[in-house]
Amino acid sequence: MRGHDWINSCFPDELIVEIFSRLHSKSTRDACSLVCRRWFRLERRTRTTLRIGATHLFLHRLPSRFSNIRNLYIDERLSIPLHLVRPINLLPFLHLNLNLNLNFIFIFIFFQGKRRPNDEEGDLDSLCLSDAGLSALGEGFPKLHKLGLIWCSNVSSDGLTSLARKCTSLKALDLQGCYVGDQGLAAVGQCCKQLEDLNLRFCEGLTDTGLVELALGVGKSLKSLGVAACAKITDISMEAVGSHCRSLETLSLDSECIHNKGLLAVAQGCPTLKVLKLQCINVTDDALQAVGANCLSLELLALYSFQRFTDKGLRGIGNGCKKLKNLTLIDCYFISDKGLEAIANGCKELTHLEVNGCHNIGTLGLEYIGRSCQYLTELALLYCHRIGDVSLLEVGKGCKFLQVLHLVDCSSIGDDAMCSIANGCRNLKKLHIRRCYKIGNKGLIAVGKHCKSLTDLSIRFCDRVGDGALTAIAEGCSLHYLNVSGCHQIGDAGVIAIARGCPQLCYLDVSVLQNLGDMAMAELGEHCTLLKEIVLSHCRQITDVGLTHLVKSCTLLESCQMVYCSGITSAGVATVVSSCPNMKKVLVEKWKVSQRTKRRAGSVIACLCVDL
CATH class of the missing domain: 3.80.10.10 (Ribonuclease Inhibitor)
Structure with a gap:
């Protein structure tokens, strides 16, 4: 019967919870949770992981709403730029069956308002996790397995001690950037006997005393330890470890x-x-x-x-x-x-x-690798000016399983090396080259001919690579990711070939291509309908006409960067925003954004369009 709620009438809570637990897509679960109040309440039962920012004001509500949380990550690097915060209640809107992707557990309305100058510090402190908040978390989530406190600067040993006494099942603890002291870390060692993973990066308040006590307490269970920028942790701690x-x-x-003594221990x-x-x-x-x-x-x-x-x-x-x-x-x-x-x-x-x-x-060292390490699957050579073609000849002969190759500022590597890689490493899936000026069309044509599994190609600022190379790539490979930024010889012909030969393309960076125009945009719009991100910055021949053709069918676009494109006006920006409902990021000069565009897509434009 139309209008009758059969599911809620017939299905018990347990069955709906079981259904939610089998939904692995976050966006799907978020959408289901907005169907009605009951589904919203039941879906929260299945949540085992929360990632939130500075939310001290709402910590006391978390345990009652998310009773099965095992993994909690609080990252105060997710700063709130405006001064005043007011929570918005979602419940009045839950009757709407909207397919929304909720990236945060809470939604806030931020607004600029008048306030006294001396209120700023108090407002910010109220948003930061405090010892009281940490104690409340321990009270509400006694079965926590993983806890991340990233740059929670207001947390001290008192809060950590309180939490450790309540969350005795803790297995992973990340204290990066927290100014906790030895007393708190010692309490973790005494109470959390199952602790396996500990991150102490940038914990400046710690000394050897705390880490030694922790090692004594959880030595049998600890499997992973990270220490960085802790000036008072020395070889004594490493000896205890x-x-x-x-x-x-x-x-x-x-x-x-840390010296030899600590690492030897x-x-x-x-x-x-x-x-x-x-x-x-x-x-x-x-x-x-x-x-x-x-x-x-x-x-x-x-x-x-x-x-x-x-x-x-x-x-x-x-x-x-x-x-x-x-x-x-x-x-x-x-x-x-x-x-x-x-x-x-x-x-x-x-x-x-x-x-x-x-x-x-130099070349000889990599030759040894090519001859002996036949299982090599990923090779990255960065700023290696003494490594030449002969080394990659050996890699091409001996490393048949190579799938990923990165070359950055390797001035002695050229087309012969790339031909050898293409001939020998036919399982290549990812090739990233930047500022290797001896590599040109010959090497990339060989890649297109032999490396049929290639899906990720980046050729940045390689002056000798032109349209012929992209044509060969398009004929032999089905790319998902392409970056040809700064390759000045590439123009419409090469990008058109890619558009026709790589319909699965999701990411494209053609920035700083002075010979690229509207014809290429039209072909991309016609053939690459799965495109999600495109970078067009510094392409002076692309105009509003090309953008119109691009977005006509590329409605899945989520990001578009078009800074310093002199042929693009406010009309083109408006076309992109109005035609792409999934758009999340538009980067363009602020003066090209009309007041109407701001009203229509303020969340996209206002935050990401800047004066350049």
Whole structure:
């Protein structure tokens, strides 16, 4: 019978909750929750995860509304720019069956109003999580498993202590940017015996005392630890970790206060270590050799800005860490080809390699990798001016499973290298090249001919790449992502070929293409109806006419950037906004936005259009 609510009449709460629990799409669940008051209430029962910003005013309401929350993340980097906040009640609108995507648990009406100058600090403090709020969270969510307190600057040891005593099942705790002290961290160690994951990045109030107490308390369960910019945490803490945290699998250290002594203790005491990320300028080869000798299960090693160790340390890793799969070397100035040779000879299972700004690594080092590491799937070479074509010839011959290749400012790599990659690495799915001026049409044509699985291509500021390359790519590949920003030889012909050959295209960046005009926009509008993001900035030949053709069928567009396009006027901006109901971001000069456009799409234009 029309108008009769059969579902709510016949289905019990338990069955509706079970249905909601099987909906994995957040947007679908959000839409269902707005059907009626009952569905709104029942859907909240199925929520296990909340991500919110600065909402101290509403924390006391969370437990009663979301009774099954296990994972809670509060990030106060999500700042509120205006001064006054008033909550809006959603319930009067719940009779509307709207397919809305709710990105936040609460919706606020923000408005600019008059206030006294000395009220600002009080208003902001009221929006920040306090010790009282944290205590209330512990009271309301005693079964929390994961808690993130990101840059919650008003939280202290008192609040953390109160929460730790109530949330004894806590398994993951992120305190990034919180000024908590040793007392709070010690309480976590005493009460949360199941803690496995702890992040202490930018916790400036901590000293060795707190971390040592924590290691004593949760040493048997702790598996992951991150420490960065904690000036008072030294080798003493790392020695405690090495002594008590025998199950530690992941360690991330960024500190000038950690020396060999601390890392040696971890290497000797944590044999199950699998992930090690270090930015410690006072650590030397001796520590890395200890890691190689003791941490035989190591799978990922990332070394940042090391200036006190050499190939000797990498030889230790190559000799001992046979299971190493992922190696990142950034600004490691004293590592040479011999270091990579040791890795290639000892770590045959290597799948990911990034070499960034290591100026002593050249062609020979990468040749060793190409010959020995046949399972390599991802390779990134950034600012490697000494690595030439011959190295990628070996990679093309030996690394048949390569799927991702990044090349940035590699001035000695050219078309011969790309032809070798294309011929040998036919499973390539992602290719990103930036400012490699020797790479031109020849190399990209080979990629289009042989790499049929390529879906993600970025060729930025490569002056020798033109329309011929894009035509070959369009004939051989079905791209979803394309960025050709700054490739001045590319014009309408190349982009038209892409439009006709890649109907699955979702992202396109054609910024700074001076020869691109309205014909290409018309073809994109006709063939690439799935397009969601487009960047047209600094394209002076594109006009309102081209934009009209583009948005006629590309109604799924969510983002459009068209800064410094002299042919685009306020009429073109209005056309984009009115034709694309899903639009979330429009970047354009402020003076091109009419008052009518502001009224029609204020949330899109007002926030994102600026004077440039």
